Amino acid sequence: MTGWVQIAGLGPGAEELVTPQAAQALAEATDIIGYIPYVARVPDREGLVKHASDNRVELDRSRHALELASAGRRVVVVSSGDPGVFAMASAVFEAVENGPPAWRDLDIRVLPGITAMLAASARAGAPLGHDFCAINLSDNLKPWSLIEKRLRLAAEADFAMAFYNPRSKSRPEGFAKALDVLKEACGDTRPVIFARAVSTPEESLRIVPLPDCTPEMADMRTMVLVGSSRTRIIDREGAPIVYTPRSTP
Amino acid sequence: MTGWVQIAGLGPGAEELVTPQAAQALAEATDIIGYIPYVARVPDREGLVKHASDNRVELDRSRHALELASAGRRVVVVSSGDPGVFAMASAVFEAVENGPPAWRDLDIRVLPGITAMLAASARAGAPLGHDFCAINLSDNLKPWSLIEKRLRLAAEADFAMAFYNPRSKSRPEGFAKALDVLKEACGDTRPVIFARAVSTPEESLRIVPLPDCTPEMADMRTMVLVGSSRTRIIDREGAPIVYTPRSTP
Structure with a gap:
């Protein structure tokens, strides 16, 4: 299995504001990583592992996502709103820049969302x-x-x-x-x-x-x-x- | 029939970036109004009237939408991206502010989208x-x-x-x-x-x-x-x- 990381924006809260692209990523994921209330928005299903963490550990969370993807897992890092606006995308790329060189070759995508x-x-x-x-x-x-x-x-x-x-x-x-x-x-x-x-x-x-x-x-x-x-x-x-x-x- | 205007953002182009909320508005509309290429993105269906206009006629288009809604039509004004970012929402509200007082009582909603x-x-x-x-x-x-x-x-x-x-x-x-x-x-x-x-x-x-x-x-x-x-x-x-x-x- 080839791993990947997708950093997905879940929008401000309502399900009707989650893009089909983000919903598709959640459906294909083996692992969901993020701040507790955002991970809680993803329904449980067989084979899906949810890793919820507290606020202010964005870099730890990012490294965890990159390690899992390196091991072949399909990881969605969830943000509220848009992941590129004061959210998880910059944290993941900071971890990539300062991590092992192999992380640069991972398949990493940012999925935009409706920002607050x-x-x-x-x-x-x-x-x-x-x-x-x-x-x-x-x-x-x-x-x-x-x-x-x-x-x-x-x-x-x-x-x-x-x-x-x-x-x-x-x-x-x-x-x-x-x-x-x-x-x-x-x-x-x-x-x-x-x-x-x-x-x-x-x-x-x-x-x-x-x-x-x-x-x-x-x-x-x-x-x-x-x-x-x-x-x-x-x-x-x-x-x-x-x-x-x-x-x- | 009670008319309304929904100003919907269709995102940058891909269908997977159209929110379910915007898709629902398009499904309920009787009329679609907007710039030619954006209106072209909405599939034809029985009972749906499409009004495509050229660039730079944003105020005319807005007044048309408000007139149709006043007559009981369910009108979606389509923008690319987000309608509130350099797009149709401000134009519609300019038309409301400068139009007949009854337009202020219309049911008007802005549906956010993925901006460019x-x-x-x-x-x-x-x-x-x-x-x-x-x-x-x-x-x-x-x-x-x-x-x-x-x-x-x-x-x-x-x-x-x-x-x-x-x-x-x-x-x-x-x-x-x-x-x-x-x-x-x-x-x-x-x-x-x-x-x-x-x-x-x-x-x-x-x-x-x-x-x-x-x-x-x-x-x-x-x-x-x-x-x-x-x-x-x-x-x-x-x-x-x-x-x-x-x-x-």
Whole structure:
């Protein structure tokens, strides 16, 4: 048996957002590797071995996947969203680059998925409908000064912004600092979208003018989208629509 | 019959990248509206009316969809990729905002899809694995000065970058200017990925150091990804892997 690794994105949560390509990989796998809640999304079946691990062991998990594939297993590393956006694909390639040379010859594929910012954007309307950036607000793997620099430059560029990992229990102060930077750098009342657990039964969506945003509006299951200076709100019965026009005069 | 509009992303081209959610919308529709090649992707069936239109009539197309839904039709507006990323969602909401008040009460949903930059990124490895931005290089709807400003600020922020609509027959000079700005602002040999027609039989992928890039390497079917200063290349038999590490020291 020739082994392989496929790094698959399972989307934000709903099964109807899992691509047929990812579903096919799961059906062909002998082993599933990933963070506990993502592995739990894959149904058990005869002959399938599930290896669930806790958060923050991405490199160990990657090496495990590569070792299993070297031994001939068909391994799917599962991510939520898209594996190439703040998820497992970079970790696996870091392990490849720093591992035994033979790992470079393995059959490794990345299967794209619906990433959280695009699922959140779709629920709100089209806030990312013009130029935008995506920033991971966690300072586990980069200094806070770099995050702050990127926030200020993104505001100056008038990008809409999508924030992954805005706030965790262990770093509650980072998002408060980010909001302070944005309020100062943007200097207007553009809309902020707090989209929690999109496409799951716990989904909630909240649209708040930037000056009124407070840190506790986000947790680690929240995707935060900030409009550009051009972003519009369409009021109507029920939830308003937030969108960024295609053109800038 | 109660009408609705669903703005659906069909992904970059392969059927295995169409979400079950989008497939379900197509199955329930009475009418499909969109740009000729995207409408052509939807198989004919009894009772389905297909309205294909040429490029650059996005607002007319949007109003048509909203009129049909107002008359009780179930309308799917098809985009390639994700409809919220430089595609039809913003156009539909522009039409809603500027149209008759009754359009605001219509049942309008955006169905996310696999956007071109994430399909291209997956094929190359994980070049967008850290903070990044997405910029539409077309100056049809915004001044070139704004594009140039955003390129310079994105380079200063050390974002990886994804460029949509890099080059068209009618504007061949824009991408040449963009490359000049990037070569100057980045000042290093980071990798650039030219990913053409990803996931289709015409797919091609080319990885070129920034100083060696030339404008004719891109056309309108090409997605251009530019690494950050941290982006790595893993050489091996066959195509190299390009990825951006998760951490910045």
